[in-house]
Amino acid sequence: MKSTSTATDNAAIKAVANAWWVKLDSDEVSAGERIEFARWLDADPQHRQAFDAICALWGELDALKHRIAMPEIIAPKTPLFHRLWAVPTLAMCCLALWLFSPLPMLLRADFHTGYGEMRDIRLSDGSVAHLNSNSALAVRIDGNQRQLTLLQGEAWFEVSPDATRPFQVHAEHGTVTALGTAFNIRLRNSQAEVSVTQHSVAIDVEQAEGHTQHAVVGEGRQLVYDAQAGLGPIKAIDRQTVTAWQRGTLVFENQPLGEVMAELNRYHRGYLLISDDSIAERRVNGVFRTDQPLAALGALESSLQLHSTKINDYLILLHR
Secondary structure, eight states: OOOOOSHHHHHHHHHHHHHHHHHHHTTOOOHHHHHHHHHHHHHOHHHHHHHHHHHHHHHHHHHHGGGOOOOOOSSOOOOSOSSGGGSOHHHHHHHHHHHHOSHHHHTTOSEEOOTTOOEEEEOTTSOEEEEOTTOEEEEEESSSOEEEEEEESEEEEEOOOOTTSOEEEEETTEEEEESSSEEEEEEETTEEEEEEEESEEEEEEEOGGGOEEEEEEETTEEEEEETTTEEOOOEEOOHHHHTGGGGTEEEEEEEEHHHHHHHHHTTSSSEEEEOOHHHHTOEEEEEEETTOHHHHHHHHHHHTTOEEEESSSSEEEEEO
16 A cells, blocks of 8 residues: 555655665665565655655765754764764764763853853853853852853853953953953854954964964954964954844844854754755845744745755755
């Protein structure tokens, strides 16, 4: 009997096709199982279509994993698209628990937020740290120092003046020292993006062989740095755009789709993927809500005339 075209039956066929793909890809298939697979494949045209779609998708993802817009998660920075599906089930579960567990980062953090969560933290010196979604912060404030470390994500700091204890935030391989009131730091792809919303900050970046670069960034300006390239150029910013996340919105002005997808991933408990470089470079203008990343994805799909393939509730591929 042929399968019906109901959503339930289609989902069941897709699940069986995926299970066969996992088994065949592991190269641990007996002759009898190969015969069983061939019979299943020939039993219904929908079986072959489902299996072909999964082969095409996973083949594309494996070839494009270096271009996938992945979220920054509170976990070790470990490549996610290795051939995990070929690992025995128990071992894969243990590995997944380690890769995706927030425990390693949380052990270092004093404060953290989950996906879509934002948190205002009043520090003991009177300063306030506003944590964005999926962020982690370590704090060391006592009578002699005010030392913070942004471990993950993004934070906006409103600093209480204290000339005897500089307010310093360590991020990646640099240190941001407040020379005024408020600034925003965002971590992304081993880079730190520092945006000053009031007064100014000093930035010191450690480089190879003990060299240090220094810069002062004024109000309404932004600087991006990393350990390899050091300090980037200082450029003007729109302060309302930089802090829009605090009001529950994301503002994109002529930004590449790849960057937009990476930002949406910070608010989505799953993976929103893009298919190739040409799509990743398409420009995006728009304002989206941080609590509706899938609605934003739908708007991008419509405005850019793209399509999406939903593997499950957590994995969605945006493609031509």
